[in-house]
Amino acid sequence: MNNMVFMILIIAGYLILAPVAGFFLEGYDRVISSRLQRRMGPPFLQPVYDLIKLFEKQAIVVNNLETALVLGFTIFTIFSGCLFFAGGDILLVFFAFSLADMFLVLAASSANSPYSSLGSQREFVQMMAYEPMTLLTAIGFYMCCGSFNVSDIINQDVPAIVRTPGVFLGYCFILIIKLRKSPFDFSTSHHAHQEMVKGLTQDIAGNVLGILELGEIYEEVFLMTIVVLFFIWKNPLSYVLGIAVALLVFFIMIVVDNVFPRVKWEHMLVSSWGVTLSLAGSNFLILTMLKIARI
Amino acid sequence: MTIAFILFIFTLLISVSVYFSRDDRVREGIVTAGSIVMMVLDVIFCVWAFGAVNDNTGYLVYLEPESSFVGIFNHVIIAGEIFLFLLISVLSIIHGKLYCIILAFMGTAPVLWLDFTGQAVENGPMLRFDSLTILMFLVVGLVGGLICIYSNGYMKDYHHHHTDVGKRPWFFQSMLFLFLAAMYGLISSDNISWMFFFWEITSTVSFLLIGYTRKEEAVTNSFRALWMNLLGGCGFTVAILYNTFVYKNGSLIELIGMGSDFKGVVIPVACLAFAAFTKSAQMPFSRWLLGAMVAPTPSSALLHSATMVKAGVYLLIRISPLMTGTLPGIMVTTVGGFTFFAASLLAISQSDGKKVLAYSTISNLGLITACAGVGKPAATWAAIMLLLFHAVSKSLMFLCVGAVENATGSRDIEDMHGLIVKMPKMAFVMTVAICGMFLAPFGMLVAKWAALKAYIDSNNVLLVIFLVFGSATTMFYWGKWLGKLFAVLHQSETLRDIIHKSEWYVMYMLTGLVITLCATFPFLGSIFIEPMLWVEFGYKAGQIISSDDVRVMLMMLIMIALMPVLAMFLIYNRKEKMTMSYMSGANAGDDRHFTDAFGGIRPSYLSNWYMEKMFGEKKILVLSLAVAAAFVVVLMILSVGTGIGGGFR
Numbered sequence: 001m002n003n004m005v006f007m008i009l010i011i012a013g014y015l016i017l018a019p020v021a022g023f024f025l026e027g028y029d030r031v032i033s034s035r036l037q038r039r040m041g042p043p044f045l046q047p048v049y050d051l052i053k054l055f056e057k058q059a060i061v062v063n064n065l066e067t068a069l070v071l072g073f074t075i076f077t078i079f080s081g082c083l084f085f086a087g088g089d090i091l092l093v094f095f096a097f098s099l100a101d102m103f104l105v106l107a108a109s110s111a112n113s114p115y116s117s118l119g120s121q122r123e124f125v126q127m128m129a130y131e132p133m134t135l136l137t138a139i140g141f142y143m144c145c146g147s148f149n150v151s152d153i154i155n156q157d158v159p160a161i162v163r164t165p166g167v168f169l170g171y172c173f174i175l176i177i178k179l180r181k182s183p184f185d186f187s188t189s190h191h192a193h194q195e196m197v198k199g200l201t202q203d204i205a206g207n208v209l210g211i212l213e214l215g216e217i218y219e220e221v222f223l224m225t226i227v228v229l230f231f232i233w234k235n236p237l238s239y240v241l242g243i244a245v246a247l248l249v250f251f252i253m254i255v256v257d258n259v260f261p262r263v264k265w266e267h268m269l270v271s272s273w274g275v276t277l278s279l280a281g282s283n284f285l286i287l288t289m290l291k292i293a294r295i
Numbered sequence: 296m297t298i299a300f301i302l303f304i305f306t307l308l309i310s311v312s313v314y315f316s317r318d319d320r321v322r323e324g325i326v327t328a329g330s331i332v333m334m335v336l337d338v339i340f341c342v343w344a345f346g347a348v349n350d351n352t353g354y355l356v357y358l359e360p361e362s363s364f365v366g367i368f369n370h371v372i373i374a375g376e377i378f379l380f381l382l383i384s385v386l387s388i389i390h391g392k393l394y395c396i397i398l399a400f401m402g403t404a405p406v407l408w409l410d411f412t413g414q415a416v417e418n419g420p421m422l423r424f425d426s427l428t429i430l431m432f433l434v435v436g437l438v439g440g441l442i443c444i445y446s447n448g449y450m451k452d453y454h455h456h457h458t459d460v461g462k463r464p465w466f467f468q469s470m471l472f473l474f475l476a477a478m479y480g481l482i483s484s485d486n487i488s489w490m491f492f493f494w495e496i497t498s499t500v501s502f503l504l505i506g507y508t509r510k511e512e513a514v515t516n517s518f519r520a521l522w523m524n525l526l527g528g529c530g531f532t533v534a535i536l537y538n539t540f541v542y543k544n545g546s547l548i549e550l551i552g553m554g555s556d557f558k559g560v561v562i563p564v565a566c567l568a569f570a571a572f573t574k575s576a577q578m579p580f581s582r583w584l585l586g587a588m589v590a591p592t593p594s595s596a597l598l599h600s601a602t603m604v605k606a607g608v609y610l611l612i613r614i615s616p617l618m619t620g621t622l623p624g625i626m627v628t629t630v631g632g633f634t635f636f637a638a639s640l641l642a643i644s645q646s647d648g649k650k651v652l653a654y655s656t657i658s659n660l661g662l663i664t665a666c667a668g669v670g671k672p673a674a675t676w677a678a679i680m681l682l683l684f685h686a687v688s689k690s691l692m693f694l695c696v697g698a699v700e701n702a703t704g705s706r707d708i709e710d711m712h713g714l715i716v717k718m719p720k721m722a723f724v725m726t727v728a729i730c731g732m733f734l735a736p737f738g739m740l741v742a743k744w745a746a747l748k749a750y751i752d753s754n755n756v757l758l759v760i761f762l763v764f765g766s767a768t769t770m771f772y773w774g775k776w777l778g779k780l781f782a783v784l785h786q787s788e789t790l791r792d793i794i795h796k797s798e799w800y801v802m803y804m805l806t807g808l809v810i811t812l813c814a815t816f817p818f819l820g821s822i823f824i825e826p827m828l829w830v831e832f833g834y835k836a837g838q839i840i841s842s843d844d845v846r847v848m849l850m851m852l853i854m855i856a857l858m859p860v861l862a863m864f865l866i867y868n869r870k871e872k873m874t875m876s877y878m879s880g881a882n883a884g885d886d887r888h889f890t891d892a893f894g895g896i897r898p899s900y901l902s903n904w905y906m907e908k909m910f911g912e913k914k915i916l917v918l919s920l921a922v923a924a925a926f927v928v929v930l931m932i933l934s935v936g937t938g939i940g941g942g943f944r
Contacts, residue, residue, distance in 0.1 A: 060872045062886075063783040065715070068862030075854065075861075089844050091744060095735035096851065102734060102774060109778030112713070112886055113876030117782075117901040124774050125904070131767035132760075139751055139759060148748075203876050266909065273764070281760060288754045 007086050014085040015078070022217030023048050025224065028247075029190075029254055036258045051217075054210035062111050062203045069107035070208050074215030076100035081222045087151030091138045097222070098134075100215070101127060104200070111203035119199030123187035125265050129272040130174035136280045137226065140167035143287050150229070159233040166283030168230050172249055173275045177268065178223055181253050183260040184268050195262070224250060298340040299357070299424075302436075303479050306333055310472035314465055323447045326468055327797070330440040333475070337436025341429045353830035354425035354548075357483075360417035368421070372492045373410050376403055379499050383521070392518045395525060402495070402528035405536055406488055415488060416539050419546025423485035425830065426823040427679065431482040431609060434686045437808070438601045439475045441801045445694055446471060446593035448795030452701040453591050460508045467507055471597060474500040478602050482609065485547050487538060490610075491531050494574070497603050498524035504594040505587050516586030523583045527573025527607075534566035547613060551831065555619040555670065562938035564614055565623040565931055568668075575607030575660045578634045578923030584657055588649040592697030595649065600656045601690040605682055608660055611667035612678050616831050619670030622937055626930035627668030630923055632761035634661030637919035639768040643910045646903070648696040648706040651772060652689065655732070658769065659685050659739070665758055666746050672828040673839050674749035677742050679824050680816065684738035687812060688731035691805040695725045698794045698802070708776055709902060713784040718792070720799075722780045724806050729780075731809045733766070733773045736848035736855075738813050745839050775903045782901070785875060785886050813852065817845050 026047035034041020061067055080096035083089075105127070108120035138148065144163040145153045153160065161168055177184040182191070188199035196202070204212055227249050228242035309329035316322040348355050358365055380403045387395040409415040450464040474497060481493035498521065506517035538544045541559065553560050571577075576584035587599045598604070611627060618624030638658035645651045659681065666678035699714070699721060700706040715722040731737045743766060750758040812819070820839070829835055875882045878889040883896040891897050908914070 058872060060874050062874060062876045063785075064862070065781065065783055068858060069781075071862055072855075072858050075858075076851075079851070079854070083847060088847060089841070091747070092735070092844055092847060095740060095744070098770065099735045099851070102770075102777075105774060106778055106781045110715075110781045110783045111876050112782040112784055112901065113878060114899060114901065115877065120778055121775065121904045124771050124778075127774070128767045128771040131770060132763040135747075135763040135766070136759075139747070139763075142751060197877070269909075277760070281756070284756050284759065288756050292754055 010085050011082045014081060018081065018218050018221045019214070021224075022221045025220060025250060026217065028250070032251065032254045033258055036255065051210055051213055054213065055207050057206040057210075059206035059208045061205070061208060062113070065110045066107045066204065067208050069103050069110060070204060070212050070215075072103035073100050073107065074211050074218075076103060077215040077219050077222075081218050084150055084222060084225070087149060089148045090141055090150055090153070091135070091148050093150075094134050094138050097219070098127065098131065100219075104212070104215075107204065108200045108202075113203050115196045115199055115202045118196055119187045119202065122265060123200050125269060126177050126184070126187055129184075129269045130177045133170050133174040133272065133276045133280060136276065136284070137167055137171045140164040140280070140283070141229070143284070143291075153229060154232045156233050159231050159238060161230045163287060164230070164283055166279040168227075170276050170280040170283075171226065171230075172252075173279075174272055175223060175227075175249070176253060176256060177272065179220065179253055181257040183256075183263045184272075185262060186265055186268070298336060298343060299422075299479075299483065302333065302336045302340055303476055305329075305336065306472050306476040306479065309333070310469045310476065313472060314469035317465055319451070319464075322465055322468065326447055327444055329472070330443040334436055334440040337432060337440070341432050341436075344424050344429050344432075345426070348425065348429075353826055354423050354428075356420040356423055358421035360419075360421060362421075365417065365421055368489075369410065369415075372489065373407065376407060376492055376495070379403070379495055383499065383502075383525075387518075390514055390518065392522075395518060395522050398522055398525035398529065402525055402532050405532050406491060409488070409535070409539060414539060416543050416545040417486065418544055419485055419549045421486045421489060422483045423548060424483060426827040427609075427612070428482050430679070430683065430819075430823050431605075432479070434605075434683065435475060435478045435482065435602050438686055438690050438805070439471075439478070439597055441804055442593050442597045442601070442690060442694070443468065443471050443475075445596075445697075445798050445801040446591075448798045449593055449697055449701065450591065451795070452793075456701065456704070457508070460510075463507070467504065467591065467594070470500050470504055471593065474504075474598060474603065478606070481606055486545055487531075487535050487547055487550075488545060490547070491528070491535060494531060494570070494606065495528055497598075497606060498528065498574075501587065501594075501598050501603055504598060505590045507590055507594070510589075513589045516583070516589055519586050520583035523573050523580045527570040527580070530566045530569035530573070534563040534570070537563050537566070551614065551616055553617070555617050555621050555624075559938055560617055561621055561623055561934045564617045564621070565626065565934035565938070567610060567614055568618075568623050568627050569927070569931060571607035571610045571664070572630060572927065573607070574610075575604050575664060576657050577607075577630055577661060577664055578637060578657075579920040579927065581634065581638065581657045581920070585650065585653050588647075588653050592649070592693055592700070595652075596690040596693035596697070600652065600693055601686040604656065604660055605686060608663040608667060608678065608682060611664055612675055612682070613831075615667040615670050615675050615678070617670070618668050621670075622930060622934040624668050624670050626927065626934060628665045628755060628758055629668075629926050629930070631661045631664030631666075631668055632758045632765075633919070633923055633926065634658065635665060636661075636761045636765040636768070637915070637923070639765050639772065640910050640915060641912060641919070642772045643768060644905045644907050644912060645772075646708050646905060648699075648708050648711070649693070651708065651776065652692055652696065655769070655772070656685075656689055658765065659689070659732075662743070662746065662762070662765070665761070666749065669749055669753050669755070669758075671749055671753055672832045672834065673745065673752065673837065675828055675831075676820065676824055676839050677745035677749055680742035680745065680820065681739065683819070684731065684742055684809075684812060684816075687805060687808050688728050688738065691724070691728040691802065691809060692732070694798070694802055694805065695721060695728060698798055702790065702793055708779055711776075711779050712901065713782045713787060714780045715782070716784050716787045717790045719789065720792075721794075724802050725780060726777065727806050727809055729773050729777050731813065733769050736813070736851040738809065738816065741813075741816060741840065741848070748839070779903060814849070817842075 027044040077100040084093045105120045105123045108116045141153050142148050144160050188201050224246045227246040231242035232238045383399045384396045454462050477493045477496035484490040502517050502521040506513050573580045635658050638654045642651050642654035663678045663681045666674045696706050876886040881890040883890050888896050
C-alpha cells in the first residue's frame with residue numbers, strides 16, 4: 001500500500017514538475033541560442049508567455065479529427081512519461097511514445113494540405129531513423145542491469161554508462177532528431193527559418209497548438225531524463241551528476257543546432273542508421289561476448 | 296474424435312458439391328451454409344479436444360499404426376499422390392514447363408517407392424492433437440470459413456469488373472474448401488509421409504488458384520509458385536528418406552523426442568526447414584508470394600496470408616526444440632531475421648496495396664521463422680502469438696483491400712486518400728487491422744516484444760539488430776498507409792456503399808476477432824500455448840510478459856477506445872473557427888485546388904513517399920535474394936556436413 005502511495009506521489013510530482021523543467025530547458029535554449037547569435041533574445045520566461053498566449057487564442061481548425069489526434073498525442077505522451085517515472089518497463093515506455101508520435105503524424109496527415117502532408121512524410125522518415133536506436137537504448141539498459149524496469153535500473157551498483165558508452169553516444173545522436181534540432185529538423189522546427197512554413201504543425205493553431213506544445217514539453221523532459229538515467233546508480237548523489245551531464249548534453253545540442261545547416265533526409269537516415277549500427281551495434285557485440293565469456 | 300473425421304469429410308463434400316453446382320444462387324447457398332456448419336463443427340471439435348487432451352502427455356493420439364483404418368488411408372493417400380503427380384505433369388506439358396515434372400517426380404517417386412515396397416515405417420501415432428493443433432484448427436476453421444463466405448460476394452463483383460476472365464467461380468470456391476480440408480489434414484498429421492501428402496495438396500491448390508485467370512502473367516506466376524514449392528517438397532522427401540533408413544522412424548513426435556543434443560538429427564531438421572522456407576516464402580524463395588497476388592483476393596487472404604504460408608512456420612514451430620543452438624537453428628534464425636528486415640524495406644517502395652501486404656506477409660513470416668529457430672520456449676511462445684495475430688489481422692487487411700478494389704476500381708494506396716470521408720466504415724476496419732499489425736498496445740507488437748526479449752536472452756546480436764531495424768521500417772510503411780486513410784477531404788462525399796452485406800459481416804467478425812485477441816492474449820497464452828511448450832521442451836518458459844505490463848496495455852487499449860468520446864466532449868460547445876487547409880496560395884473553393892500565379896485553377900496532389908532510389912525493388916531485391924541464398928546454401932551444406940561427419944554442432 002505504501003508503495004502505491006509513493007508511486008502516486010511520484011506521478012503527481014512528474015505531472016507538476018515536468019512542465020517546470022521543460023520551460024527551464026526551453027528558456028535556456030532560447031537564451032543560449034540568442035547569445036550564440038549575438039542578439040539580445042527574449043526573456044527567460046518567454047516560452048511560458050508563448051504557451052499562455054496560445055491557450056488564450058481561439059482555435060482555428062481544419063477538421064475535428066485533427067483536434068482529436070493532437071489530444072491523443074499529448075495524452076499518450078504524458079501517459080508514457082508517467083509510466084516511466086512510476087518505474088515501469090522501459091521498452092513499453094518507448095512503445096507508448098511511438099504510439100503518441102503516430103497520433104501526431106496522423107494529425108498532420110489528416111489536415112490534407114501540402115505542407116502538413118510533406119511534414120508528416122518527413123516525420124515518418126525521422127521516426128524510421130531514430131526508432132532502432134531508441135529500442136537499442138532500452139535493450140542496452142536491460143543488458144547491463146538485467147531488467148527492463150526503471151525501478152531496477154536505478155538501483156544498480158554501477159551506472160549503465162560504464163557498460164554502454166556506445167549506446168549513450170548513439171542515443172545523444174538521435175536526440176538531435178527527437179528534439180527537432182538542426183541539422184535534422186525536417187518535419188517541423190522551433191526556428192523561424194523552417195523551409196516548409198511550419199511543416200508538421202502547420203494546420204494546427206490556437207489552443208490546439210497549445211495542447212501540442214504542452215505534449216512536446218513533456219516529451220522533451222522525458223528524453224533528457226533518459227540521459228540522466230545512464231548515470232544513475234544506488235548513490236543518491238548520482239542524480240546530481242546525471243542532471244549535470246544532461247544539462248551539458250542539452251547545451252551541446254543547442255550549439256549543434258546553431259552551427260550546422262539542415263541536411264537532406266537521405267543523409268539523416270544513412271547517418272543515424274550508421275551511427276546506430278557502429279556505436280550501439282559494436283557496444284552490444286562486446287557486451288554479448290563478455291556475457292558469453294563469463295558463462 | 297469422430298467429429299474431426301466428420302469435419303474433414305464434410306469439408307471435402309462441400310468442395311465437391313460446390314464444384315458441381317453451376318447455378319450461382321445454389322452455389323452461394325451451399326458455400327454460406329457449408330461454411331457456417333464447418334465453423335460450428337470446428338468449434339465443437341476444439342472444445343471437445345481441449346477437454347480430452349491427456350493431462351500427462353499433453354496431447355491426444357488418434358489412429359495408432361495398428362488401426363485397420365490406417366491401411367485404407369494409406370491406399371487413398373497413394374492414389375492421391377499419383378493423381379497429383381499426373382495432374383502436375385499434364386498441366387506442365389500443356390504449358391511447356393517440363394522442369395516442374397522433374398521436381399514433382401523427385402518429390403513424389405521416393406515416397407511412393409517406400410509405400411509400394413512396404414519400407415514405410417509407421418511407428419508413432421498417425422494423427423496427434425495438442426493445444427497448438429487446436430489453435431491451428433481454430434484459425435483454419437474460423438478465418439477460413441469467414442473468407443469462404445466473403446468469396447461469394449467478392450467473386451460476383453470480380454467477374455462483373457473483369458469481363459475478360461473466364462467465369463469459373465465454382466472451381467475457385469471448390470478449391471478453397473479442398474484447401475481447408477488439406478490444411479486440417481496437415482495440422483493433425485504426425486506421420487511425416489501423411490503430412491507430406493497434405494503439404495503437396497496445398498502446393499497444388501495454391502498453384503491452381505494463382506492460375507485462375509489463365510492469363511499469361513497468372514500462368515507464369517503460378518508455375519513459379521509451383522516449382523518453388525515442389526523444390527521444398529523435395530527437401531521434405533529427403534527428410535522422410537533419412538528418417539526411414541537411418542532411424543527407422545516415420546513420426547514427428549519421435550523425431551522431436553531425439554532432442555537437439557543428438558548430432559545426426561541436423562540433417563532431417565535442415566531438410567524440413569528448407570521445405571518450410573519455400574512454403575513460407577522466405578528469401579530467396581519469396582518471389583512466388585508476390586506473384587501469387589494476381590489471384591482473386593479471397594485466395595490471397597486464405598492461402599497466401601492466413602493459412603497455407605503458415606504451414607511452413609507451423610512445421611518450424613513443431614521442430615523448434617530440435618534447433619536449440621544447432622546449425623539448422625542458426626540457418627533458420629538468420630534467414631528469418633534477414634527476411635524480416637529485407638522484406639519490410641522492400642515494402643516501402645510499393646504503392647500497390649496487395650504488394651505491400653505481400654511483402655509485409657513475407658516479412659512477418661520471417662519474424663516467426665526467426666523465433667522458431669531460436670529453439671527456446673519464450674521465443675516459440677512469441678512465434679505462435681505472431682502466427683495467430685498475423686493470420687487474423689492480415690486476412691482482414693486483404694479482405695478490406697479486395698472490397699475497396701471492387702468498390703472504387705483501384706487497390707493502389709494512393710487512391711485510398713481520404714478513405715475516412717469516402718468510406719468511413721471501411722476506414723475504421725482497416726485502421727483496426729493496420730494497428731493490429733504494428734502499433735502498441737495491439738497484438739503483433741506484444742508478440743514482437745516477446746520475440747525481442749527472447750532474442751536478447753539467447754545472446755543473438757544479429758537477430759536483435761534485424762528486429763529493431765525491421766520494426767522501424769515496418770512502422771514506416773504501415774504509418775504512411777494509415778496517414779493516407781486519415782486525410783480529411785473537405786466537401787467530399789461518402790461513396791455509395793456497394794459492398795455486399797455478407798462481406799461486411801465477415802469483415803466485422805474479423806475486426807471483432809482482432810480486438811478480442813488483443814484483449815485476451817495472456818489468457819490464450821496460459822491456456823493453449825504454455826502447456827504445449829511444456830510438453831515440447833520439457834521445461835517452462837518463465838514469465839514472458841509480466842502482469843503489470845499487461846495491465847498497462849489494457850489501460851492503453853481503453854484509453855484509445857475512449858479517445859473519440861473525449862474528443863467529442865472537447866469539440867462540443869466550443870466556438871472555434873473551421874477553415875480550409877493552407878494551400879500556400881489562394882484556395883480555390885476547396886482544399887484540393889489552388890489559384891496559381893497566372894490566376895488559373897490547379898489541382899494539388901499529395902503523394903506518399905516511396906523512396907524508389909533507396910529502397911526500390913531494382914535497387915535491393917536481387918541483392919537481398921543473393922544474400923539470403925548464400926545464407927541458405929552455406930548453412931545447408933554445413934548442416935548436412937556436420938550431420939554426416941558428426942563433427943561440431
